Amino acid sequence: xxxxxxxxxxxxxxxxxxxxxxxxxxxxxxxxxxxxxxxxxxxxxxxxxxxxxxxxxxxxxxxxxxxxxxxxxxxxxxxxxxxxxxxxxxxxxxxxxxxxxxxxxxxxxxxxxxxxxxxxxxxxxxxxxxxxxxxxxxxxxxxxxxxxxxxxxxxxxxxxxxxxxxxxxxxxxxxxxxxxxxxxxxxxxxxxxxxxxxxxxxxxxxxxxxxxxxxxxxxxxxxxxxxxxxxxxxxxxxxxxxxxxxxxxxxxxxxxxxxxxxxxxxxxxxxxxxxxxxxxxxxxxxxxxxxxxxxxxxxxxxxxxxxxxxxxxxxxxxxxxxxxxxxxxxxxxxxxxxxxxxxxxxxxxxxxxxxxxxxxxxxxxxxxxxxxxxxxxxxxxxxxxxxxxxxxxxxxxxxxxxxxxxxxxxxxxxxxxxxxxxxxxxxxxxxxxxxxxxxxxxxxxxxxxxxxxxxxxxxxxxxxxxxxxxxxxxxxxxxxxxxxxxxxxxxxxxxxxxx
Ligand code: B12
Ligand code: SF4
Numbered sequence: 044x045x046x047x048x049x050x051x052x053x054x055x056x057x058x059x060x061x062x063x064x065x066x067x068x069x070x071x072x073x074x075x076x077x078x079x080x081x082x083x084x085x086x087x088x089x090x091x092x093x094x095x096x097x098x099x100x101x102x103x104x105x106x107x108x109x110x111x112x113x114x115x116x117x118x119x120x121x122x123x124x125x126x127x128x129x130x131x132x133x134x135x136x137x138x139x140x141x142x143x144x145x146x147x148x149x150x151x152x153x154x155x156x157x158x159x160x161x162x163x164x165x166x167x168x169x170x171x172x173x174x175x176x177x178x179x180x181x182x183x184x185x186x187x188x189x190x191x192x193x194x195x196x197x198x199x200x201x202x203x204x205x206x207x208x209x210x211x212x213x214x215x216x217x218x219x220x221x222x223x224x225x226x227x228x229x230x231x232x233x234x235x236x237x238x239x240x241x242x243x244x245x246x247x248x249x250x251x252x253x254x255x256x257x258x259x260x261x262x263x264x265x266x267x268x269x270x271x272x273x274x275x276x277x278x279x280x281x282x283x284x285x286x287x288x289x290x291x292x293x294x295x296x297x298x299x300x301x302x303x304x305x306x307x308x309x310x311x312x313x314x315x316x317x318x319x320x321x322x323x324x325x326x327x328x329x330x331x332x333x334x335x336x337x338x339x340x341x342x343x344x345x346x347x348x349x350x351x352x353x354x355x356x357x358x359x360x361x362x363x364x365x366x367x368x369x370x371x372x373x374x375x376x377x378x379x380x381x382x383x384x385x386x387x388x389x390x391x392x393x394x395x396x397x398x399x400x401x402x403x404x405x406x407x408x409x410x411x412x413x414x415x416x417x418x419x420x421x422x423x424x425x426x427x428x429x430x431x432x433x434x435x436x437x438x439x440x441x442x443x444x445x446x447x448x449x450x451x452x453x454x455x456x457x458x459x460x461x462x463x464x465x466x467x468x469x470x471x472x473x474x475x476x477x478x479x480x481x482x483x484x485x486x487x488x489x490x491x492x493x494x495x496x497x498x499x500x501x502x503x504x505x506x507x508x509x510x511x512x513x514x515x516x517x518x519x520x521x522x523x524x525x526x527x528x529x530x531x532x533x534x535x536x537x538x539x540x541x542x
Contacts, residue, residue, distance in 0.1 A: 045101070045102065045104060046076065046077045046079070047078040047079075047103075047106060047170065048102045049106045050105065050121070051065045051080070051108050052114040052115075052118045053116070054110065054114045055084055059082065059224055060084075060236035060285070060287075061224045061236045062080070062084070063238045064137070065080060065082075066211065067210065067238075068106055068108070068137065068163075069211050069214070069215075070207065070208040070210050071164070071166050071207075071208065072166065073214070075167060076104075076167075076170060080219075081093055081096070081218075083117050085219045085223065090120070093105075094124075097125065097128070103132055103133060104132065104170060105122075105132055105135065106162075107121075107136045108137055108138045109138045109141055111140045111251075111452075112458060113461075113462075114140070115140065115452050115453050119453055122134055122154060125153070126152070126153035133155050133173060134155050135166070136154050136158070137157065137166070141157040141186075142158075142159045142186075142254075143254055144428070144445065145193060146193055149187070149188045149193055150188075150448075150449070151449040156179075156186070156187050157186040158184055159185065159186050160199075161184060161201070165185055169182055180196065182196060183196055183197055183198060183199035201241060201261040202261070203261070204240065204263040204267075205267045210271075212274075212275065212279075221275075225275075225279060225280070228285070228494065229494040230284070230311040230338065231282040231311050233279070233281050235272065235275055235285070236284075236285045237285070238288055239288050240261060241256065241260070241261055241288075242258075243256060243289045244258055245258065245290075245317065246258050246429075246432075247355055248433065248435060249385060249388075249427065250427065251427040253432075254427070254428060254429055262293065265298075265301035265304055272305065282310055283310055283311045283313075283336075284305075286313065288315060290320075291316060292316035292317070292321055295328055302331045302335035303331065305335050310336050311336045312335075312337050312338070313340065314337070315340070316340050318365060318369050319365065321340070322365060322368075322369050329372075329373070339380075341420075342369075342380055343357075343385075345384060345385045346384065346385065346388075346406075347409070347410075348402055349363055351399065354433065356434070366382070366410065367410055367413055380414065380418070381420065382410060383420035383422060384419065385463075386422070386479050387423040387470075387476070388424045389434070389441055389468070396470050397478075404482050407421075407486070408514075411486075411490065415490065418490075418492055421486075423465065423476065425460050425463045426438040426466075426468065428445070438468070441469045441470055443469055477520075481520060484526055485513045485522050487525075487529070487536075488509060488510025488522070488525040489506075489510040490507075491503050491507070492535070495535045502528075510522075
């Protein structure tokens with residue numbers, strides 16, 4: 044039987060995390076097909092490694108996991124090279140990028156199939172069909188091209204997450220030591236990345252999860268999560284957990300059940316949530332979460348302006364007032380809120396775009412005033428193709444288009460778009476982007492992130508000192524002195540380098 048090569052392109056400069064996307068795919072074929080993993084985060088030369096496997100002639104199938112941004116830097120040239128040198132192999136891409144940008148990926152000519160969303164059934168079914176030369180057209184969650192036309196098959200219902208096969212950690216360890224994936228972070232000495240649920244029940248109009256999961260969510264049970272975590276703790280010494288779920292806290296009961304189970308294990312943990320969902324949690328639940336080791340929670344605050352929140356379809360219940368009130372509420376429980384904001388959404392005139400940015404800057408300062416420990420992450424709005432949303436309609440009306448050629452996605456400009464730093468959208472003028480980035484520099488100067496564990500107290504004090512006056516007087520222009528210190532001390536930004 045033909046073997047399968049699974050590739051996780053490099054996504055982090057350092058600190059590799061357990062490659063959960065590709066591990067789920069490995070689990071789906073484990074015991075049925077022989078597979079190997081190449082993790083770009085752990086290889087000096089991933090391309091050479093892949094070639095050395097393919098030269099054995101044993102591998103027919105390649106599965107690449109691709110999210111937008113720097114992963115494309117390896118995914119695109121390596122896929123192209125593989126198709127040139129080993130034209131008989133079948134190239135299958137999965138993950139957020141190909142699912143949301145299927146046309147440009149399939150038009151490249153070097154990707155044969157896309158798994159659209161979860162691949163736990165679709166991937167093994169596709170391999171079976173190809174191995175046995177049977178039709179694949181009825182396999183759910185598949186995108187392919189035939190006779191120049193792109194076909195998307197229907198989506199599968201979300202699977203019972205507890206029924207999925209366990210991730211093959213021991214086999215991963217045959218390729219790369221598991222200890223290497225358990226990095227030192229703000230949370231602990233050996234931090235485990237774990238993914239306990241898929242999708243999200245909401246439909247925010249800027250979010251890439253929506254077109255794939257269409258407001259569906261399914262989670263593993265608290266007991267199941269605990270069993271997995273405990274196994275890794277006992278076997279490899281994990282002492283902290285990063286939950287990579289889009290929305291870990293959808294169910295108050297599941298979160299509290301997990302807190303009760305994990306508390307005796309003395310582990311710190313972190314996850315992502317919505318403000319309006321968690322604001323409904325009882326005080327006793329928040330207290331239990333903290334006591335169990337939950338130190339910091341990431342929230343998509345997005346905007347302090349209620350009409351922008353409505354434009355973003357933020358579920359209808361989150362308000363600016365609530366964002367501030369909730370930051371204050373979490374302070375009482377000693378949980379650090381990590382608030383992310385999306386600045387630079389479209390508006391009818393440049394003046395309105397600018398005044399909205401100014402409003403958000405003032406709003407962020409208000410949040411900081413009520414809870415200075417709040418971590419602030421600032422993104423600029425980079426459209427995702429959430430067909431049918433008003434926000435995306437505004438985007439299309441503005442004349443914005445995505446690249447038509449796959450290689451264009453790795454140009455510096457589009458990479459910056461992916462990183463949500465400089466999004467190339469027609470309504471954002473360069474001086475607006477400068478203002479956002481300069482404010483961010485000053486803010487990060489006065490309030491360096493707690494997640495940067497290399498920044499000692501002397502360095503922190505030095506940066507704070509130079510940034511304080513600028514912050515107080517709203518003088519954000521040309522913050523070269525702060526940028527220099529950030530550069531010299533290699534200040535880390537959690538949104539790019541890992542949370
Ligand atoms: C971990 C993570 C990271 C880590 C990577 C860690 C590391 N060191 O490798 C870090 C923090 C570096 C990161 C960075 C970025 N990320 Co990121 N990241 C994630 C996160 C939280 C988890 C991914 C994961 O493991 N999922 C678990 C698996 C099980 O789910 P899955 O990936 O969906 O996989 C399933 C299917 O998609 C499919 N599948 C996936 N791969 C494959 C491959 C094959 C062959 C097949 C068949 C199927 C398949 O099957 C899987 C199982 O069913 C996701 C959000 C999320 N919860 O998924 C965001 C996410 C993927 N990231 C995203 C983005 C945008 C980025 C950035 C590009 C930008 C940014 N500023 O955030 C940066 C890029 C920086 C960089 N250096 O690359 C977005 C993508 C949005 C979009 N527009 O498409 C997401 C969805 C977050 C979000 N909601 O906005 N990220
Ligand atoms: S709540 Fe978060 S993950 Fe869910 S749709 Fe909104 S932005 Fe996306």
